[in-house]
Amino acid sequence: MITFRVRGRTVSVMYSPPDGLLREEQLRVLLDHQRALDARHVVSLDEERERRRWQIHLPAELYDGNPHQIRLQVNNYGRIMATAAFLFTGSRQIAETAAAGNGSVGPKAHARRDAPQPVRRDAPKPAKREAPKPEPQQDERRREGRRRLDEFLRHELSADNAERMPSYFEIIDTIEGNTDWTARRACLNRLIGRMQQLSAAANDSRPVEASVIIPAFEHVAYTIAAVISLLEHAASTRYKIIIGNNVSSDETAEVFTAVGGVLRCITHEVNEGFIRNCNLSAQQARGDYVVLLNNDTFILDGWLDELLAPFKRFAAVGLTGSKLLMPDGSLQEAGGIIWQNASGWNFGRGQDPTLPEFNYVKDVDYVSGAAIAIPKRIWDEIGGFDERYVPAYFDDSDLAFTLRAKGLRTLYAPASQVIHHEGITHGTDVAASTKAYQQANRAKFTEKWQSALTAEQYPDGEEVFLARDRSRFRKHMLVVDHYIPQPDRDAGSRTMFSYVKLFADAGLQVSFWPDNLYRDRDYVKALQDLGVEVLYGPQLVGRFTDWIAERGRHLDYVFLSRAHVATNYIGDIRAHSPAKVLYYGHDLTYERLAREYALTGQEKIKQEIDFWRDLEGRIWEKSDVIYYPAPDEVEAVNRLVPGERAHVLIPYTYPDRELAAIRSRISGASNSSDPRQARRGAPALLFVGGFQHRPNVDGARWLVHQVLPHLRETVPEFLTILAGSKPPAAVSDLAAEDVLVTGYITDPVLEWFYRSATVVVAPLRFGGGVKGKIVEALRFGVPLVTTTPGLQGLNGIADCIEVADTPEDFAEAIARLIEDPALARERALRGLDFVEHEFAYTAAARHLSADIPELAPLADGRGILCNR
Template sequence: MTISWAQALSTLHRLLGLTRRAGSSLRARGWRATWQRVTVHARPAAGPPMRALYMPPNAAFQTFSLPFSAQPVVSIVIPVYNHIDHTLACLRALAAHPPRVACEVLVIDDGSTDATPEQLPNVAGLRYEKRAVNGGFIEACNDGVGRSRGQYVALLNNDTVPQPGWLDALLDVFEKLPDAGLVCAQLLYPDGRLQESGGIIFADGSGWSYGRFESADDPRFASLRDTDYGSGAAMMVQRELWDRIGGFDLRYRPAYYEDTDLAFQVRAMGRRVLVQPHSRVIHDEGTSNGTDTRAGVKSYQVRNQQRFSEKWTTDLQKQLPVGTVPSPGALHSGQRQILILDEDVPRPERDSASLRQFNLIRLLIENGAHVVFVPTRREHGGQATEALQQMGVEVWYAPYLHSIAGWLRVHGPRFAVVMMVRHHLAKECLPLLEKFAPCARRVFDTVDLHYLRERRGAQIAGDVAMRRNAERTRLSELQVMQRCDVTLLVSVAERDHLQQDAPGVHVELISNLHEVAGPGEPFAQRADLVFVGGFRHPPNLDAMEWFISDVFPRIRRALPTVELHCIGAGAPNALLDLAGQQPGVRMHGFVEDIVPYMASVRIAVAPLRFGAGVKGKINLSMAHGQPVVGTSCAVEGMHLVDGVDALVADDAEAFAAAVVRLYSDPVLWQRLAEGGLANVTEHFSMEAAREGIRRTFFD
């Protein structure tokens, strides 16, 4: 296999970067923490989690119970015509894993002549409704929806086995996307392969089941996305919208193309049609009508394609040409496609950089972009990856992502913008982008100026080797900036600093991005101090070592009952031992939900002695109405004024005095709480970032 010069250069930059970062980590973190980081990089990439499919036991009929509500949010409508064994399997699956939402289950019997009329009335909670005459699938569905009582209707074939969580996943789309009108499930064959993840309609009205026979976990098919249509075998629609449309169009009786027509009707009314891959439903395709389009009911598929094409002639001119092989690039060709390259997917509950990136992605999607995220470690990040997929982000991972170079060779040309995160990754990827995505705008997201942080850490430590390493980082970062079209910084202070070192670099400010939560509990209902920050980040470790050793004992002498809540993963044993020796220090480690600490603890402390960028811990506290006491380094570039929206102190005695003063003064506390909220709203809210995002990614 031949390797291009771009690939060789990228590999060389990666190896050199890993070696240099390992040396830097040894000096800053010690050998144990460095070894842990090395093993993370060396281990094989983790693929998506294994999901066992649920199949109900095939047993003789015995009565069982279905979920039932007299005031359902969702009505599950199942049209049936014979095939009682399939119907029972479907109902048993609903009984075994009932949805969280209030629902009702209606079976609409379209004239069955097998055991259906005898057995189904004995299923507790089931609304069993018999039609007077057989009218076919379309009439049975329309009849069933007309009898339903829910705000939403889920149409479900009787030859399906819905998997746990299928209904809640469909409903979740409507709750998150107000413009959703029709949401379809991902259909699987009984062996687990994809039957379809939404459908594609070509310009002649013919269809393509997207993903057929592929893996359901393949990144091409695993993200929430708009689709041309979805199978009526498992879909959810708002009842009000269904009624306005008039249900399935009777011109397609008895069956076929009615679901496709419904999707086009939904879009014509200004609503979206989406496929939800987290809603998985096994479908025994062809149970009712077979698969031969030359005979039986299935033959109507050929006739109805013509009827559909005649009805939607104008709209079909916008569809993909016949003969096109569908791909993510082709399906999103009408959108601005943006690629983000980072080592891992963001985990917004763990660090401020991840929260900023997660909210940036949200804003890109809100502006109409299709976002693709490629973690260079190639790992599936579990719930973090799934959270992005549920936003509509196309996330790639092993085993479907073999190498960054190979992936870019195939996908690179489709991107208008590529954003690389942190200088060492950008240095590795730039040769590949210059070869495989030459027309894309290259954006370098610094997260913070690494060389500035490293230089300050070297000054605190008095370490000559660390100072030399900071200079190498400076040269690396500046070289990357020179080769990129836009460099993202998070603070005015960093921009001013960079203007001295690289005045010709095109810079945009996109700072931390926060939702403004509000004031939280009042002064009298709050108590204690809190620090938030992961301890694999050297500035946070140094901050807590200094605070617990030199500052907190002074605070305890004035406030004997106050406690320090220290939240963050990766605390080394030395810090834990130090905390154990100091009364009042509580080390919580990683906390899944830190909002209660933001809303109920009286003061946040940010005792950072070195660092760079904007401190998410301060933004997060202020967004919850929690005043902050920080060092000059901590509040740098955050538009904070001492005594107006924060208190600032740098030596141990002054820092302790500031905390004690604020802790005991409700008037000062209230003034800083209100000032902090105003600061976040003006400088660090989602709205504040929109203009910079437009210039960077859309102009």
């Protein structure tokens, strides 16, 4: 603790260490945030048994009638042990009297450590002083840090983010380093104008959805940079900004009162401290969400939208928090861990923020209050932060524990990213400034939450794998496939994505290992947003054995896909994990190849049959449960393996509410609102398939060369669309005036094609398993024509679709649906009936619940457990 007394030009300082033990303490004196007082002005007196004393001789330049801040720092080999500060205004008369040896009492010193002080609103402008020059080493470190940040932003976000960032640093460097009052005033005026324009542009007519509360005390430059970064990054969320000003003695009130638009500045009458500042300012919040943002942050693209997204995507969410980054682009926090002794970890601190373990939505013990969101209804209900922790610290941890006690989750939202200048708001050393409250509040937190700490938290540093995402009481599943699913590109990806989503929805903690370990940016986020840890990156290449050896004991299930991928993993899994191994074969490959061989007679296919029969057989031997989509495939496997371990697993699942919405559209739509009725012009035939798959290439060629000539005899004008990724020349060459070959298309475009199609065709002459294109067409309520191979695994579907195996019959079936709209509509509704019964979430869960009991609530129709 520091105490001091000012007499004339002399300041007497006394320091008492909290533990009563004196060390090699030194006193550092900072003038006006800028420069250190020369050591010759600080005299160390003889220390007493339990305290150390110094005497400071203030330089005459401070006696100019202007206010100056004097900050006292007690250091021990660079570590700040304690600080204190006071506002000092001295007159030349006092300086002259003191110099003459009068010894009269000097000006009153206003201590800022223990009590809030009023703002001097009529203070004269400070005199020009020489700005401090940064140490060369420090300057170099700062440049290197900003270079790394620029690299991170360009690689992970955009060039726009990277190009905006230097201007935010420049705001801080310019204002905090400017000792010329006139220049500082001009700079602030320019920034006010910039904020006024941005704030007015953001002030549109939409209702406010979120109020962003920014508590501020001093450091106007940081607050300006935070506000500008927020206003300059586009958000679909309509928001307002509230600056909670704790009677800052700088220009905070003047600057932000002038901005207007979406921004409002509230200046409290006294320094309320961080917690009360937040609570009082939030009383003025509007909209559905209260968002708390530190004033020492820079916002990155998507911050606010991504911070609020989990509330819309998951059930029972009470609090979300951003990924916090250091100013050099390294990770500051990916959610927080609280241990049994109430100590905490900023998970991932100092590490690479792009690593997979820091980039999936997850439950956490707490999120640091630098950037958090909470529904306003819940905030009001609990009364905001618990004021037993005033002025600061453990407020954010207590908030998360309070919500947990109410059955609400705290989620880390990694795509919501902010740069946080740690320590500007509270300081960084536990013995300095309000940081001293950290230890005292830890004791209060422990007393309040002792039972939860004992029952739910791990001892300090133990079981980090489970502590990082609060998965101690959840089952863990590892999913392995050849790459991150690309559901808009191939049917196998649609299958894998739908099941990974089902597992996550049921409350399993899912990790996904793509065999190629490639971080596919177009698709990885879709899984991470579901709460799935997607493993990727060069650091994992060749390391699966190490990974499973370390984490295998935590796994309850492993879901393997594709025999040529599963064979590389199943041995290590069996050696290092007690998990139940579930193998999903997308089709019985050797049987599909046998049908192709029977049709083509190619000798190389015969060799492939033997290879795949042996490979699949070895996977079956090591699997606990085997799944295939078609009943005849399951029967074939059960004839070859003991124990009846093979079961039917439908390849596609759709949320029940989504299917209900499609039914409503088809059943209730008027002719004018149904795309197939409203569309003018020729009928449209749609064939969908990934053309890296040989059956689809053969089907497209058969359709164009053999079926369409017969169809033109009955229906002279129509358009044929061949929609699918990676068409080879054999497919691209089919393009003509009435044949469109699309190549890759996005899901929204594909959906538009489905809604616009008159008839969907699946002209498959061979293949294996349940065909995704069949189920997809029925799901969208479009009448369908296919072949007998297209029916495989879909028992009971014949009444819903048209089936034909010769070119003439296939063309006749298409013509029948085009010419008879009533028949087409009846077939469409029957097809949707079939999908609702066989391919809804509840149906998929029924197929799996015997082997994964956690899916039973979904199978019983009790709804999704974790995700909305």
